[in-house]
Amino acid sequence: MSLPPQQTIPHLRKACLPVGLVALTLTISACGGGRRLPSLNGAGASFPAPAYQRWAADYKADKGYLVNYQSVGSGQGVRSFLAGSVDFGASDESLSDQDFKAGAAGQRGAVQIPMLGGTISPAYNNPDCTDLKLTQAQLADIYLGKITNWSALGCPARPLTVVHRSDGSGTTFNFTNSLSCFSPQWKQQVGVGKAVQWPVGLGARGNEGVAGLIQNTPGSLGYVNQAFLRGDVKPAALQNKDGQFMLADSKTGAAALNNISLDERLGGEDCNPKGAESFPIVAFTWILAYQSGQGEEKAEAMRTFLLWSLEEAPQQQAAELGFVPLTGDVLKRAREEVAKIKG
Structure with a gap:
């Protein structure tokens, strides 16, 4: 069986390969000219990894920007996010009130954005x-x-x-x-x-x-x-x-x-949702982003990637991989939450 890869790092064309790993974090101006957004590095939940890694490849092909996602589990993803060592984290459990006040999340502000269900x-x-x-x-x-x-x-x-x-x-x-x-x-x-x-x-x-x-x-x-x-x-x-x-x-x-109610921070779960057609173990999965402290270009890169991911085509691509796309009010609220990401 071919399992989803541990990580995906979309590569530049050979003519534009950067010299050294440091170049991955820089603005990519050599390949196409004009203003370019910086690359993004995230880590967290393995649950949505097949979707996030496919999105990274498609986003590179569509927009030309780089996103690297490390599938390390929600626990490590939240720890990395609170430590400020990643551009974004990812978790299948919504953040606690204590998490919102801890580390980089408390210093810079945090938003949690539902990206998919599963x-x-x-x-x-x-x-x-x-x-x-x-x-x-x-x-x-x-x-x-x-x-x-x-x-x-x-x-x-x-x-x-x-x-x-x-x-x-x-x-x-x-x-x-x-x-x-x-x-x-x-x-x-x-x-x-x-x-x-x-x-x-x-x-x-x-x-x-x-x-x-x-x-x-x-x-x-x-x-x-x-x-x-x-x-x-x-x-x-x-x-x-x-x-x-x-x-x-x-x-x-x-x-x-559709039977799970999300709170004002878009967190929430139901351990056994009602409904004759409901599967009983289901959850949203979230990307965790900083509200401030990352600089204007990094903030724009985050907003651009997240809003692209919440478009119909990427959501349907995720559905083909076995996930549940966002629809209706949840999708609307997720897009509104992205707008809170500032420099």
Whole structure:
């Protein structure tokens, strides 16, 4: 299986290659003349990485500007953003009130802009078990270590290997947030977090790593963004709040996202959204940007890239990669938030 790359750095044509890495941060005036915007460097969530990295390549082709995105997980992305070591961060968990006051965010001001939605799907590799359907209680019991054999799920008997994230992750936050709604025992014993003390299982870094471990471990089950469902990494249908078994896709994700209310800072989540057509584990993913302190050109570069990303074509491109595009009031509010980014 060809998994999404860890990073994408769109390259200049050979005639315009910069000398040394430092040149990547400079204005690119040698390739085409005229005023050019500086490159952008961001880091964070692996959940939206396939979309962000595709956008970086398409944005370079469309506008000629460089964006580099490092898929390092939401936890590291927020830490880098608060430290001021990146031009933008990315997270699958909205910032806390404390985060908004901490480090570079507190000094320079911060905005969090929803860029996409996505589902977090149970994913498994078991050729002997097709069309797997899981209740919410069964999914929690698998991660509690109470279900250890595929026979308990109506499949031929074989040991069940649990896979989870080993790094701090917004994907994990949203997944464990839903497990806490699905299971009082999970809520009491394990709880919610970007990183938790897993009762059982093997860990891997990033959605990429979890998908790769599932791919290489027959009899395994984990959780990934639907964009990583491919090859031997199959989706399991999950029972929603209304009792319906749904697969993760753009339609079921959109139905769920439309039932999530965002606050004045455009943050928010729902651990088990209502709706007969809703997939039960769904979340927005955010880009974190500074309101000030980056200079006029860098601020313009951020606004230009973000507004381009919120246009119809990039959003639909993300949908083809397995994400849920923004629509309606959320899209309008996201564009308004971009306007708060100043020099």
